[in-house]
Amino acid sequence: MEHVDILIIGQGPAGLSAAIYTARAGMNTLILGCPPKIAGDYDIDNYFGFTETITGKELIERGRAQAARFGAEIRCDRVLGIHQTESGSFLAKTENEEIEAAALILATGVSRIRPGISNLSEYEGKGVSYCVSCDGFFVRGKQVVVVGEGNFAANQALELLQYTPNVSVCTQGKKSAMNGEFRNRLKEHGIDVIHDSITSLAGADGLEKAILESGRELPAQGLFVAMGEASSNDFAYSLGLIRNAQFIDTDRDQRTNIPGVFAAGDCVGRFLQISVAVGEGALAGRGAISHVKERRRASLDKETR
Numbered sequence: 001m002e003h004v005d006i007l008i009i010g011q012g013p014a015g016l017s018a019a020i021y022t023a024r025a026g027m028n029t030l031i032l033g034c035p036p037k038i039a040g041d042y043d044i045d046n047y048f049g050f051t052e053t054i055t056g057k058e059l060i061e062r063g064r065a066q067a068a069r070f071g072a073e074i075r076c077d078r079v080l081g082i083h084q085t086e087s088g089s090f091l092a093k094t095e096n097e098e099i100e101a102a103a104l105i106l107a108t109g110v111s112r113i114r115p116g117i118s119n120l121s122e123y124e125g126k127g128v129s130y131c132v133s134c135d136g137f138f139v140r141g142k143q144v145v146v147v148g149e150g151n152f153a154a155n156q157a158l159e160l161l162q163y164t165p166n167v168s169v170c171t172q173g174k175k176s177a178m179n180g181e182f183r184n185r186l187k188e189h190g191i192d193v194i195h196d197s198i199t200s201l202a203g204a205d206g207l208e209k210a211i212l213e214s215g216r217e218l219p220a221q222g223l224f225v226a227m228g229e230a231s232s233n234d235f236a237y238s239l240g241l242i243r244n245a246q247f248i249d250t251d252r253d254q255r256t257n258i259p260g261v262f263a264a265g266d267c268v269g270r271f272l273q274i275s276v277a278v279g280e281g282a283l284a285g286r287g288a289i290s291h292v293k294e295r296r297r298a299s300l301d302k303e304t305r
């Protein structure tokens with residue numbers, strides 16, 4: 001497994017700005033994430049220092065080149081889940097590998113995709129969940145459906161097998177975006193992939209079934225939402241981060257309630273602008289550098305005692 005000092009999730013303005021600080025301070029820095037939406041053909045007119053309009057694509061390319069110049073590594077990979085280890089480090093599972101980091105910066109932007117199930121919120125906490133590692137235990141031996149079309153959903157379904165063999169995946173009518181490896185693993189474990197849409201949920205005292213558009217009823221005492229790619233919210237659930245609606249709560253230095261985890265940019269939900277993301281990224285980078293240094297000092301003290 002690969003070990004890094006600082007893992008940054010997101011290669012948008014917040015993640016790249018954080019990496020410029022951490023890599024420049026000599027920290028072994030890895031950024032995971034693919035080009036953000038703003039790296040398209042969008043005109044940016046309000047970013048400091050550019051007298052002429054610059055495209056989002058060029059701005060992000062410049063940020064990438066600058067972070068790389070100081071030694072940050074950037075990989076277009078999707079993080080499926082993150083957990084904290086007993087030693088206090090962070091373990092991220094991606095579509096391709098596992099990475100351990102001493103400090104973590106979440107810079108994932110905002111992207112929670114809602115599944116469009118009419119009465120979903122009525123069942124939140126009564127069977128509907130967004131986090132297998134938080135709530136999988138409550139569905140031991142029960143019938144469970146994961147809602148999502150990609151590798152994130154497939155991974156959640158496979159993780160649920162620790163708790164119950166009765167797992168299926170519903171793509172909400174979307175074309176499956178799971179890669180071959182995940183498709184094979186679902187098949188091996190007898191996990192059905194249903195290409196219909198769940199329109200509503202039913203159950204008197206908690207979730208009992210999901211009603212599909214076709215009229216079919218799917219017995220389900222647990223429903224895990226895992227649409228698109230894992231978002232900061234999903235990471236917040238599994239790490240136990242305090243949130244404010246769909247945003248991650250941080251202090252003025254971008255520290256979350258978990259030491260070693262920082263969040264910056266749109267996922268924190270202040271003023272959703274590049275300049276703010278860049279500033280918050282710098283603060284998160286500074287915090288992560290201090291955290292790694294403190295861990296190094298603590299481990300040296302332990303060795304010399």
Ligand SMILES: Cc1cc2nc3c(=O)[nH]c(=O)nc-3n(C[C@H](O)[C@H](O)[C@H](O)COP(=O)(O)OP(=O)(O)OC[C@H]3O[C@@H](n4cnc5c(N)ncnc54)[C@H](O)[C@@H]3O)c2cc1C
Pocket residue numbers: 009010011012013014015032033034035036037038042043044045046047077078079080107108109110111229230231232264265266267271272273274275277
């Ligand atoms: C069309 C458009 C036009 C805009 N115009 C302007 C403008 O003119 N001026 C301005 O200041 N702001 C503008 N904004 C807003 C600006 O783009 C955002 O505020 C800014 O990009 C936020 O940066 P961020 O780094 O927080 O997140 P983002 O730029 O959204 O980057 C998020 C990153 O996280 C990654 N990510 C998410 N989930 C995962 C995962 N599970 N695994 C790995 N990586 C993950 C994504 O791939 C991406 O790299 C615009 C936004 C849009 C959409």
